[in-house]
Amino acid sequence: MLSEVNFPRKIQSFIRRQGRLTAGQQHALDNLWAVYGLDPNIDVDFSEVFGRNAPLCVEIGFGNGESLAKMAAANPDIDYIGIEVHRPGVGHLLMLLAEKNLTNVRIYCHDAIEILEKRVPDDSLSGVHLFFPDPWPKKKHHKRRIVQPGFTELLCRKLKAEGYFHAASDWQHYAEQMLTVLSEQKRLENASPSADYCPRPDYRPLTKFEQRGIKLGHGVWDLIFRKL
Template sequence: MSDSANSPESRTPGASLRHARGKGEPRFPDGPKPDPAGSHFERRIRSFQPRRSRVTTGQADALQRLWPKWGLDIDGRALDLGRLFGDEKPVVLEIGFGMGEATARMAADDPETNVLAVDVHTPGQGNLLNLADLDGLSNVRVANGDAIILLREMLTPDSLSGLRVYFPDPWPKKRHHKRRLIQEEFLTLVASRLRAGAIVHCATDWEPYAEQMLEVLTAHPEFENTRADGGFAPRPGFRPLTRFEGQGLDKGHVVNDLLFRRVQQPESGCG
């Protein structure tokens, strides 16, 4: 056996990249940035907690190969969705996609809808890019960073055809409830970016959070419940049952879906 065959680079795919990275150099030079918006925007309470976990070789390879093509750093600069996707299909924003399995399946099932999927979890970003590549999906883009900055600074009014928020962090402790994403202020921002008739679809297995979501969405003047009874919706067939969700159901967790429509506000008449 030759010396080259016994080298660390030959034993572990991707090891040469890790070995060559010097102190202070980015983990993925052509991949998602650690803090894309930097300090350009005010500090505030965040609704997400960055998670650090091991990136597999396949995920790392996808980040290196596909981020320049399908990745987006949320840096606060204005975003042209038509240019990002290369067409004028309707765009649905998904906030927090985990490992991306459900996102990829929904994108495959509905190729006429573009999906802009936002998360801060590097392994999940790599996994979704890999799934999109394997399935030949051209209607998925992966965004890295703070979804609030994306909505407020980068997207134009009426640019989105839907919003998906599946299993967001419930922040169960009372003192942390202010960190929950689904709040009145957030919904007002979302409403300004959604077209009339667009659907906001939330799902959670944390019942107290589900009740809060229902209360806040019901009270907001720019949304109406698609359920005539004003309650929760059964899981629609287009939202896949994820492995995480299935494990929760096996443990007796109750999963609640909420489907609310962005209403058309009446134009004010002239006096």
């Protein structure tokens, strides 16, 4: 059990900005959730859910799902659990999964920390992805950032040996904080030869937002740590 000192249970790393659902997103939620959605209140055997034993990766906060759908299409031998609290993004990903006829993705619309704690078995994940999380830029809100010591303890419980955690951020200060926190976790090892940031691996697609930022000269920092 994570302590309130390391990872305060009452503090959320997200705000539910539901936004307006398009007709297509609402239709997908109404008709495709039964195919791809998972109930956060029920334990499941992921090998039964996917009908096979395959490497399992979790993406925390997949946004509109574009990157997750691309990864799943490019890596059919890997199963993915996407976790997102915003229903428009969930609806958009459902549309993409049906359009691409992808069978290796399932979705939770819930708090990722609760899903990891309660529904994901220990030592079961090959990878955990956290791409462009909310940076909470104001200093008084830094405590809401998801990457904290308690989170790294949770990662180490859920990852298999040699499993990896991959984070990416376009906020340098947050990237620096993540690097410090992850480096302090003795059960994680930085995959970067220079012990800082990694080049973007081919499996992480460039998002439209990221491409726009790069054209404007904005930096992006990728961190990859493996469980010892």
